[in-house]
Amino acid sequence: MIHQLEAIKERFNEVSQQIMMPEVVSDQKKFMKLSKEYKDLDKIVKQYDSYRKLLSDIEGARDILITEKDEDMRELAKAELDELVPQKEPMEDVLKEMLIPKDPNDSKNVILEIRGGTGGDEAAIFAGDLFRMYQRFCDKMGWRLSLTDYTEGSSGGYKEIIAQIEGEDVYGKLKFESGVHRVQRVPATETQGRIHTSAASVAVLPEAEEVDVDINMNDIRKDTFCSSGAGGQSVNTTYSAVRLTHIPTGLVVQCQDERSQLKNFDKALTVLRSRIYEIELQKHNDAIASQRKSMVGSGDRSDKIRTYNYPQSRVTDHRIGLTIYNLSAVMDGDIDEFIDQLRIAENAERMKEGAAV
Numbered sequence: 001m002i003h004q005l006e007a008i009k010e011r012f013n014e015v016s017q018q019i020m021m022p023e024v025v026s027d028q029k030k031f032m033k034l035s036k037e038y039k040d041l042d043k044i045v046k047q048y049d050s051y052r053k054l055l056s057d058i059e060g061a062r063d064i065l066i067t068e069k070d071e072d073m074r075e076l077a078k079a080e081l082d083e084l085v086p087q088k089e090p091m092e093d094v095l096k097e098m099l100i101p102k103d104p105n106d107s108k109n110v111i112l113e114i115r116g117g118t119g120g121d122e123a124a125i126f127a128g129d130l131f132r133m134y135q136r137f138c139d140k141m142g143w144r145l146s147l148t149d150y151t152e153g154s155s156g157g158y159k160e161i162i163a164q165i166e167g168e169d170v171y172g173k174l175k176f177e178s179g180v181h182r183v184q185r186v187p188a189t190e191t192q193g194r195i196h197t198s199a200a201s202v203a204v205l206p207e208a209e210e211v212d213v214d215i216n217m218n219d220i221r222k223d224t225f226c227s228s229g230a231g232g233q234s235v236n237t238t239y240s241a242v243r244l245t246h247i248p249t250g251l252v253v254q255c256q257d258e259r260s261q262l263k264n265f266d267k268a269l270t271v272l273r274s275r276i277y278e279i280e281l282q283k284h285n286d287a288i289a290s291q292r293k294s295m296v297g298s299g300d301r302s303d304k305i306r307t308y309n310y311p312q313s314r315v316t317d318h319r320i321g322l323t324i325y326n327l328s329a330v331m332d333g334d335i336d337e338f339i340d341q342l343r344i345a346e347n348a349e350r351m352k353e354g355a356a357v
Helices: 002-018 028-067 071-099 121-141 170-177 261-287 327-331 336-356
Strands: 110-116 144-152 158-166 179-185 196-206 220-225 241-246 251-255 304-309 314-317 322-324
Touching: 002 028, 002 071, 028 071, 110 121, 110 170, 110 261, 121 144, 121 158, 121 170, 121 179, 121 196, 121 327, 144 251, 144 261, 158 170, 158 261, 170 196, 170 336, 196 261, 220 261, 241 261, 251 261, 304 327, 314 327, 314 336, 322 336
Parallel strands: 179 304
Antiparallel strands: 110 158, 110 196, 144 158, 179 196, 220 241, 241 251, 304 314, 314 322
16 A cells, blocks of 8 residues: 555656646646646645654654653653554555545536436426435535526426536536436325326436547537526527537537526537537446446446335435435435445445455
8 A cells, every 4th residue: 555655646746746837737638637636646645644644653652662761751652652553544544445446527517417207297296306306415515506408397397407516526426316216105196195106317427528528519500599498588589598419429408598698508518518428438338347347336327226205204225225214304405325325335346346456
């Protein structure tokens, strides 16, 4: 471990020098890449420096016990060791976790897409409930959520809703939410009091930047139309809504949330870039799937990942077998325990991979 940490510190020093070079500062792509690497390495180096100081303090206290004759000094050294030695193992555990290879997308913002699935009107209502759950979670995390596009359900909720979420480590926390979410409850539209099962799909896409995906603007067809959502007097009178079609892939994205056509174009382009990036990312993941069988990392939208059972106030994550009997709190954005346990499971998988190499 020390050898790895020394190599990281050496690389950190190299990046610290490179990031100040004029030729790097003038190259936006290279500067952004090195800035991200600097930020990631800085956390590890600071932890390693603290660990080395702890080892040095422990060694100093032990030297006093060996060489010092004064009993008061020896007692002080013993007290210091009693305080320092218990800190060593937890600090090593933190460093080991920091050395686990991380998903390079974890620090990215995300595009959140929720769609009602099987269940008709009830599925759309449930999609709206899920969106509210993520809204509450974003508020708690201090993240910024902004709508891109949505289609309302005939009885409430959304047939489809797309939003952009910005903040720290957003993808790292929300990536496990991708998949099919199932709900079991008596719908408001049910007259017989029978429990129905409905579903909604959630997709969490890492927001791709220009450095990640190079899109030829000649491959994009832009159409404008009148917004059909809330927006005041400009709705249905100005062509502010934007639809983008990526001709090589056939992907279509639209945005009508902003009053400005330019802002809607920028938002739609961000979503389009992220969807193209996800396609490339999926190709990469498929290529290494035979080597890596993570229980939580697939993010396959066809996987049934979680069930929300209203009669029993129960929420179960099927990937890790975790059940929480506090559905109202979960639907109010309290999904931390699921996210924490899924991240622990992913780290365990990564540690197994590291040991197998």
